[in-house]
Amino acid sequence: MPLPFPWITQDEDRTILEKLQNHAIELGAESAVLLDTHRIITRDDLAALCKKPGCPNYGIAASCPPYVGGPQALLQDLEHYTHALFFRVHAPKSQVFSAMLPEIMGQVHTIAASLEYKALELGFSKAKAFAGGSCKNIFCQDQPDCQVVAQNGPCRNPTLARPSMSGFGIDVSALATAAGWPMLDKNANATMDDAPMPLYGLVIMG
Ligand code: SF4
Structure with a gap:
């Protein structure tokens, strides 16, 4: 049987990464997938969506453009990283489109940050996490x-x-495809308030 994660060459790394993957679920992620960092695509056009007037959060927090490095900086950074843990949290559609959104996004940030700390503890000294939404509106x-x-x-x-992730132009759809997660059809389940909606986070490790 072929080994999972064929790009992971050390058995020790494999065990540690699986530990981290399991930890994501313990923290409340609905699912978490280990990926080769080559699956992370950064796109200038996606980062451009963060600019005004497209996004009202532009410039309001250090975690968003213009205060983050952007797609090219991340691309260069990724040369020093080999493993990624991509996770998703599910929340009912009725909550995502409500005043509860900051709380839900806060959960994604908290899981991402906790996984970053866990990865550092497990020996990935350059571990770095990303989430979604502006932390100004959340925290x-x-x-x-x-x-x-x-x-x-x-x-x-x-x-x-x-x-x-948006500020770095990370193509979340491409990551979801790499993870084997079908992207949500916005028209499907349009009337179902309890339809689960995915929210994503990412940790990179070298
Ligand atoms: S959490 Fe608050 S202080 Fe920290 S970067 Fe976000 S907005 Fe700024």
Whole structure:
């Protein structure tokens, strides 16, 4: 039987990565898949969607453009990474399109950050996590501003908030395809409020 994750050459790495994959589920992810980092595609056109007027979150937090490196910077960075853990959280459609969205996105950020810490603990010293949505609307919604952007100070939530995948132009659809997860048909289940909607996070390790 062929080994899973054929790009992982060391048995030790395989065991550690599977431990991390299981940890994602323990933390509340609905599913988590190990991928070769070559499956991560960065696209300038996707990052461009973060700019005004497309996204109201442009410039409001250090985790979003123009304060993140963007597609080209991530592409260069990825040369030093070999493994990725892509995970998804499922939430009912009625909650995603409600005032509960920041709480749900907060869960994705928290899982991503926890996995990053776990990967560091397991020996992946360059582990880095990404989530979705602006952390300003999630963790600092009661604050007048992002402390990093407005005061050049430290992040108020360094153990929770992670940069947005969108700001780096990460093609989430391509990752979902690589993970074997069909992308949601926006027209299907349109009337079902309890239809599960996926929200994604990513950790890269070298
Ligand atoms: S201070 Fe708040 S808004 Fe700024 S990066 Fe940290 S969590 Fe995000």
